[in-house]
Amino acid sequence: MKITDLALELGVSTYSIKQFIEDFDLELSECLYPNMEVKDDFLRFARENRKFLLKYEKDLTEEKTCSQIAEQINQPVEKVEALIRKQKPNLFENGMYKSSVSSYGIDHDLGGNYKFVYDYFGNKTPLSQRDFIGYRDLFFYITDMLNPFIDEQQAKDWGIYKPAGIILYGPKGSGKIFWARKIAEIINYEFREVKNSYLGTSFINGKKADFNDFLTAMMKEKKVLLFLEDFHKIAKDRSPNQNQITENEDTKDIILHSIHRFVNEDLLMVVAADNLLGMDSEVFAPGRFDVKIPVFPPNQDERAQMILRYLTHHLEEDAVLMKILEYNEADHKPFWTEYSSKMKLFSNTMVIDFTQSVKKRLRNHYLKVKTHQFKIEKSLLEHSLIEAATKLTDEYLNSVQQFIFEVSANDYDAFTKRIEKLKHELETYKVVEMPRRQIGFHHN
Template sequence: MKLIELAKELNVSAESIKQFIQDFDLDLVDCISTQFEVKEDFEKFARENVDFLKLYETDLDKNKTVDQIAETINQPKDKIEKAIEENPSNIFDNGLFRSSISSYGIDQKLGGNYKFVYNYFGNKTKLQQRDFIGYRDLFFYISDILEPFLNPQQTKDWGIHKPAGIILYGPPGSGKIFWANKIAEIINYKFKEVKKHYLGTSFIDGNQTNFNDFLVTMMKEDKVLLFLDDFDEIMMERNAENNVASCNLETQEIILHHVSKFESEGVLMVGSANSVADIDEEILAPGRFDVVIPVFPPNAAERSEIILYSMTKNLDKDSLLFKILKNNKADKIPFWSETVKKMKVFSNTMLIDFTQSLKKRIKNRYQRTKDEKLKIDETLLNGALRDAAAKLTEEYLNQIAQFLNDVIINNLDDFQMRIHALKSELETYQSVETPRREIGFMHNDEDNV
């Protein structure tokens, strides 16, 4: 059963159910599939607790004061204010909180008893079976954008059309190609990467072909997603400061010529960009690539889950590494909480680098000691951390700063919590100027440099 069908049957909006999943930190894999098929446990929960879901929806849709929230969930006002102070834009000038805040979501974060929710799911799904970790907010944001693909009635009823082009933007290593594949999976389109050599002129079986021919061929196929990397470089605006390559200008012209036909021909082009700041405005015009989706580096909670997933992926329970992880309680998320605090603004790629380095260091120590109960100590963790941090360059930090500027301009209302968290993490890397040594001879009590 599709989520929208269940929501209609229970007389509860699908939007409130999506928000409920986020408020209660439920794993998507326990609730719905990528195509929004409802999982058995979640359907059972929804049917048995429809009264609570309706109560949740009513509260979510209501503008409310702190006093009203406190009365609803029986929690102290000061704790409630602290729980929502990081989301100030949800406060009207008259002191009321907008309907996007759930009293019950706040209560859950303050330790409210919701065992009746978690009895159904949350602890049953093995981490190894997860399709992806965290990012519930981004998944639902993307699914809303893709609704015209999933529900053709939306176009008939509201005139909301399928996007012809989407830009996924974010710093390197944040998983843009993963999300492009996920978009193709959600809308059931065939994923096709546009290789760089497709953009120029080439010879196949002695016949000359070019990018225009390639696009025409793709539009004859049924439901295809074209993924184009380095979109910001290829689609760069022409001006005195930017020297745009002639081949890129030609690619721009070809795409602009065909983009109006993408929707009717069953084509969706998804571009991957580090930034949208320098992309030509003609490309971003309505009906072209007017949908931009930010792909954030993982937050602290997601970093822990990604590390655990990568450390245990495909491991046999009898493997040496799994035994060592279990002996250190490193097969559970809390073990990694202190380490991820040192990984501020780390990309997904950096986290994978960390786990690969750590696995090798554990293996090397085991080969020396032959001790299955060896301790995963600070020496091992910090060594792997240094290896992973090699990609944490000044250029990367500048890319994070540019990404924050982009997302504040384009998607501020949609990802306020992520923006706030990423901004705070980036600020920890602000350099402090080292005092200069006075000119002259070194005194005896000074350390040699």
């Protein structure tokens, strides 16, 4: 059953179901499949707790003040104000909250007892086996953008059509190719990566072919997602002093002149860009790449989950590494929270680099002591952290700053919490200029 069908059955909106999953910090892998079908445990919970979900939606859509929320959940108004200011700073000044703030969600964050919700789930899926970690907000944002693919009735009832092109933008190593594959999975399209060799002129079976021929061939196939990396290099605006047409410009022109035909041929092009700065404005014209999806570096909690996932992924139960982690109680997320807090602005790639370094260092130590019963020393983890941080260059930090500027301009309301956390983490890397000492004598 799709989430839209469940919403109709319960008499609530799909928005409130998604917001409920967000507010109660439920793992997506325990609630939904990537194609937005509802998993059995969540279906059972929703049907058996329909009255609660109806009350939750009613509260979500009602206008209310901090004082009213505090009175309803029996919490000090100061705590409620602090939480809303932290989570939704753009809404706090309004004073009245509607369709964004849930009294139940605030109560949950302030320690309210909602054990009846978690009794249905209980974190059954190990981190090492989950499709993805965290990113509920981004997943729901993407599925909203993909609704015309999921619900084809939208075109008939509302005139909302499928996009022909999508831009995934964000700092290097943040998982743009992962999300491109996830998009293909959600809409049930075949994922095809456009290799650099396809962009110029090539010879296939002795016949000369260019990128235009490649696109024409792809349009003849059924339900294909084409993924192209480094689009920020290809789609650059042409310099006024530039006389010759480069290969990148030729590729850009071919894409822009062909893309209007993609929708009718069930072809979707997803491109990845480190940033949107300096791109040709024609790229964003309606019917081209007018859907822009930000891809964020992981937050602190997601980094902790990722560390554990990449350390334990594909390990057998009796693996030596698993025994070492269990002996140190490092097979649970709390062990890694301290280190994830030090990984400010780390990309997915940097987190993976950290776990690979930890594995190698643990293996080397194990070969020396010949037993898995040894303490994982902090110095070992610190060295791995320093090693992984080598990619945290000025260029990368500047790209994060540009990303914050772009995503704030495009989607601040959708990703307020993520943007504010990114800003805060970026501040820790900014150099504070030492105050200059005045020349001359100083008197007390």
